[in-house]
Amino acid sequence: EAGVVQSPRYKIIEKKQPVAFWCNPISGHNTLYWYLQNLGQGPELLIRYENEEAVDDSQLPKDRFSAERLKGVDSTLKIQPAELGDSAVYLCASSLLGPSDEQFFGPGTRLTVL
Amino acid sequence: GQQLNQSPQSMFIQEGEDVSMNCTSSSIFNTWLWYKQDPGEGPVLLIALYKAGELTSNGRLTAQFGITRKDSFLNISASIPSDVGIYFCAGHGSSNTGKLIFGQGTTLQVKP
Numbered sequence: 067e068a069g070v071v072q073s074p075r076y077k078i079i080e081k082k083q084p085v086a087f088w089c090n091p092i093s094g095h096n097t098l099y100w101y102l103q104n105l106g107q108g109p110e111l112l113i114r115y116e117n118e119e120a121v122d123d124s125q126l127p128k129d130r131f132s133a134e135r136l137k138g139v140d141s142t143l144k145i146q147p148a149e150l151g152d153s154a155v156y157l158c159a160s161s162l163l164g165p166s167d168e169q170f171f172g173p174g175t176r177l178t179v180l
Numbered sequence: 181g182q183q184l185n186q187s188p189q190s191m192f193i194q195e196g197e198d199v200s201m202n203c204t205s206s207s208i209f210n211t212w213l214w215y216k217q218d219p220g221e222g223p224v225l226l227i228a229l230y231k232a233g234e235l236t237s238n239g240r241l242t243a244q245f246g247i248t249r250k251d252s253f254l255n256i257s258a259s260i261p262s263d264v265g266i267y268f269c270a271g272h273g274s275s276n277t278g279k280l281i282f283g284q285g286t287t288l289q290v291k292p
Contacts, residue, residue, distance in 0.1 A: 070222070108184075108268050108282025109223065122278055157222050165278045166211070171222025 068092070070172035072158050078178045084146035087175045091139070091160030098135055099169060100143050101157040109157050114165065115141065148179045182207050182273035186283030193259055194291050201286040202253040203269030212245050212252035213270045213280070223268055227254070259290050 071090040079085050091098050097116050101109035112131070114122040117138035126133065130149070135141040145152055155174040161167040186203045193199060203212070211230055215223035227238050229245035229252060236243055242255045252271075256263055269283040 075220075106284070108186075108270070108285055110282070111279055114278065159222070165280060166272065168225055168228070169280065171224070173221050 070158055070160055070170055072156075072172040072175055074175055075173060076176050076178075078180065079148055080180050081150055082147040084144065085148050085177060086145075087143045087156050087158075087177075089141045089143070089158030089172060091141070091158070092170055095160035095162050095170075096138070097161045097164055097167070098141050099159040099161075099165075100133060100141070101159065101171075103155040103157055103174065105154070109171075112143070116164065145177075148177075150179050153177055153179045182209075182275060182281055184209075184269055184271065184281055184283035186269050186286055188286060189284070190287040190289070192289045192291065195259060195261060197259055199256040199259055199263070199288060200253060201267060201269075201288075202251060203271075203283050204251040205271070205273075206250070208249045208274045209252075209271035209281075210249070210274055211272045212243070214241075214243050214252070214254045215268045215270060215282075217266045217268065217285070219265075226267075256288075259288075261290050261292050264288060264290050 073088050099114050100112040103109045113126045113133050115135045118135050133143045155176050157174045159169040159171045161169045213228050214226045217223040227243040232249050234245040240257045266285045266287050268285045
């Protein structure tokens with residue numbers, strides 16, 4: 067069975083440019099998460115979806131970040147415009163039911179903003 | 181918000197040695213999880229703990245959920261080179277059980 071798929075794996079952009087990350091969760095997993103991982107730190111939750119509904123987006127900087135999960139499957143995380151401090155790894159994870167279930171992580175997208 | 185303090189920050193050991201790392205919090209956690217992250221990959225769950233005092237093993241790994249619900253430790257016995265990586269503790273706090281909170285990680289290096 068395929069794991070969580072993320073693309074691209076690496077992205078280098080100049081500041082003020084937009085960028086988008088894509089995630090395909092494990093088939094049948096209802097809950098999807100986007101995490102931010104800064105260098106030398108643990109992942110921090112940005113947003114959690116249950117099916118197509120964002121049930122926890124309290125940590126998402128809504129002035130420049132947006133996310134969507136159309137049809138409750140794939141998800142896209144967007145940053146517009148990107149800032150230097152956005153350089154980090156963006157991890158997607160999914161779980162079968164709610165957050166108490168095991169979360170399976172994708173390989174992440176490493177973003178570098180120049 | 182709730183935070184996890186993980187120690188040590190890094191370890192450099194000889195193959196065959198045992199390793200111990202721990203995680204503490206000033207507030208109560210309802211679950212404790214231990215993950216390993218290899219370079220360029222996402223974290224992978226190693227052990228999950230759900231009850232205070234619980235002691236669980238997974239091969240050479242052993243983890244415990246502290247009695248006070250404010251700490252947990254992970255032991256690795258007889259380390260091997262493939263144990264190299266970053267180990268994270270994580271947990272669901274009592275104030276927001278829907279959010280998984282991670283520690284800062286312990287980087288383990290094993291010398292053959």
